[in-house]
Amino acid sequence: MPLSCTRCFLCKLVRKVCSGFLPDHMRYTSLTHFQIPKFSNQHINHPFMKKWISGTLLLLVTAWSAIACDVCGCATGGSYLGILPQYRKHFAGLHYKYQEFTSTHPVVAGETVPVQAKDYFRSLTAWGRFYPTERIQLFAFVPYHYNTVIEPGLTTNMSGVGDVQILANYMLVNNADTGNTAWKHTLLAGGGIKLPTGKNGYTNKEGVILSNMQPGTGSWDFVVNANYTVRYGKWGVNTDAMFRIPAVNQRDYRYGNRFSNGYSLFYWNNTGSISWLPQAGIRYEWSQQDLESYKYKLSNPYSGGYQLYLNAGAGVYLGPVGVHTLINLPVSEHYAGGLVKSRARFEAQIQYLF
Amino acid sequence: MFTSYQKNITVILLAFSLFFLAFACKKDKEATPAVEEEVTISILSPEKNAIVTGSQPLRIHVSIKSPVTLHGYTWKLTNKADGSILTEQESHTHDKELTIDETWDWATHIREETAAVLEVIVTIDHDGKTAQKSVDITFRP
Numbered sequence: 001m002p003l004s005c006t007r008c009f010l011c012k013l014v015r016k017v018c019s020g021f022l023p024d025h026m027r028y029t030s031l032t033h034f035q036i037p038k039f040s041n042q043h044i045n046h047p048f049m050k051k052w053i054s055g056t057l058l059l060l061v062t063a064w065s066a067i068a069c070d071v072c073g074c075a076t077g078g079s080y081l082g083i084l085p086q087y088r089k090h091f092a093g094l095h096y097k098y099q100e101f102t103s104t105h106p107v108v109a110g111e112t113v114p115v116q117a118k119d120y121f122r123s124l125t126a127w128g129r130f131y132p133t134e135r136i137q138l139f140a141f142v143p144y145h146y147n148t149v150i151e152p153g154l155t156t157n158m159s160g161v162g163d164v165q166i167l168a169n170y171m172l173v174n175n176a177d178t179g180n181t182a183w184k185h186t187l188l189a190g191g192g193i194k195l196p197t198g199k200n201g202y203t204n205k206e207g208v209i210l211s212n213m214q215p216g217t218g219s220w221d222f223v224v225n226a227n228y229t230v231r232y233g234k235w236g237v238n239t240d241a242m243f244r245i246p247a248v249n250q251r252d253y254r255y256g257n258r259f260s261n262g263y264s265l266f267y268w269n270n271t272g273s274i275s276w277l278p279q280a281g282i283r284y285e286w287s288q289q290d291l292e293s294y295k296y297k298l299s300n301p302y303s304g305g306y307q308l309y310l311n312a313g314a315g316v317y318l319g320p321v322g323v324h325t326l327i328n329l330p331v332s333e334h335y336a337g338g339l340v341k342s343r344a345r346f347e348a349q350i351q352y353l354f
Numbered sequence: 355m356f357t358s359y360q361k362n363i364t365v366i367l368l369a370f371s372l373f374f375l376a377f378a379c380k381k382d383k384e385a386t387p388a389v390e391e392e393v394t395i396s397i398l399s400p401e402k403n404a405i406v407t408g409s410q411p412l413r414i415h416v417s418i419k420s421p422v423t424l425h426g427y428t429w430k431l432t433n434k435a436d437g438s439i440l441t442e443q444e445s446h447t448h449d450k451e452l453t454i455d456e457t458w459d460w461a462t463h464i465r466e467e468t469a470a471v472l473e474v475i476v477t478i479d480h481d482g483k484t485a486q487k488s489v490d491i492t493f494r495p
Contacts, residue, residue: 106480208448209423252422292479293422296389301480 080260081227083238083279083315084129085322086353087137087174087186092128093322093351097121100343103302103336105151119213119340120148123162135171137188140164145198145215156204160215167192167223176231184231194221200249211253211290212302218249231268238264238281248294256288256304264311277315283328284308305335307342322351393485394419395474402489411457416474418452420485425477429454434469434490452476460493468493 085091098121105115125143132138143162148155169190176184198216203209225242240262246255264281289304291297313326328345335342399415406412414429430442441458454474473488 206448293389295386296392296422298389298422298479298483299481 080242080262080283081139081188081225081240082262083229083264083266083277084188084227085315085317085351087171087176088131089353090129090131091322091351091353092126093349095125095127095347095349097123097125097345097347099345101340102343103340106301106339115151117149117151120150121213122146125162135174137169137171137190139167139169139192141166143198147213147215149204149210149213154205156210156213158202158210158213158215160199162198163194163216163221164197165192165194165221165223167225169225169227182232184229184236186229187226188228189224189226191222191224194219194223194244194246196220196249200253201251209251211255211292211300217246217255218251218253219246219255221246221255234268236266236268238262238266248291252294254291254294256290258285258287260285262311273318275317277317277324278312279314279326280310280312282308282310302336302339305337305340306333307335308332309345313347320353322349322353324349324351389420389422389478390483390485392421393424393476393478395476395485395487397472397474397487397489400472400489400491404489404491405494406460406491407494409461411459411461414454414456414458414472416454418454418474418476420450420476420478422478423448423450424452425480427452427454427477428475429456429472430475431458431470431472434471440464440468440470461495464493464495466495 101119101121103117103119105117123143123145125141127139127141130138130140142164144160145162146157146159148157150156167190169188171186172189173185173187175181176186194217196216196218198214198218200211200214200216200218201209202214222245223242225240227238227240229236229238231237240260242258242260244258246257248254260283262281262283264279266277266279268277269275284306285308286306287304290300292300308331309328310331311326311328313324315322315324317323324347326347328347330342330344333342394417396417396419397415398417399413400406416427416429418424418427425448426444426446428442428444431440432438433440440460440463443456445454469490469492471488471490473486475484475486477484
């Protein structure tokens, strides 16, 4: 395919460099209301784009394969919304998260040295957004967890459908569609519940219930969240916050309150059939210490604390399909009194907008 | 008619009202006994003030019941005269019901009459909370 095609990124870049201006059709209108260009064979068949798309898919598949080995982990903050595409469309998608922790079990009766363990958390979440009215957005999350803890001489796997979560958010501010305002703001806020649909109470071979590894919390949780995006030109900043309040479950175990807050700087580029969105940011996650027994107020020392991550990633949108990857690196943390250390966290998701 | 701003404020206030309403209704606090008091340690053997004679090993048989998952136990025999530990065993195990059933060949260690105390200490959590029970016994070789 010659470089004379009119829609792809490379051709437009060449034209931009040569002519010194951007054609009108390359300008996007709003990040919160961005229109993903129509998919075109001309575009996809371009040699450069073929390589680019192949590379992206290869990267994703490679990452997925790497996840297939036992490296993964758990988060203090839990789920968050982050940068959301096209507020005026429904979407359905899959989100994969992988994280690894190392934990040190302190010396107790019968032991002379601390026991070291590695915890791997993997979750695949089917999620979607339904947009019933101008200002309301409903989200639903159905996760599947596959968690592994490796202790000396003992490996435990716990897997299953997790807790279903439903959120209802209200669009408080959205000036993305109003005239020629240079600064575009979008603010969503709302709340929801997490249902105790996931199993809680799995034991390892020694009969021990590892509360941090369970697919579900066994509790009803209440969630409040907000998501704000401000954009100027192609640059923008997104911040989100989520606070979760779990109730006590049937085992008298109470997971601690959880908070997650992230800031992302992004650059939105709408080029021909492809839109891409590199991003970098920071995320803070905090959780209150769990109570092993709510009745007797016995705390779980393997819980509670904070983690601070730096992250970077990119999203690619081809027609109605979006693919997004994100890597989080811990830069500061104090979790479970320093007994638990996190390693890099990887996230990938694919969405279909309609 | 409401303006957009008024609508937003109304929605925010309504959401906050519902949120705080949901957490405002709490049951009256009931007095909960300390968990240490709820842990039952039954020393079935040896019996209190038992005189241990002969050459048979001493059987230590203890039944432990708890309303919360326990994290392990320690049992030890201490010489009452000088405080020295005659023997000690520890175990890191997790359950609400634990059983200790072990023996100690005391005759190979004790050559003269010795007053001792058997102490069982149960680890309730990792913050140092424990429950314990003890019985006095006398070894008479």
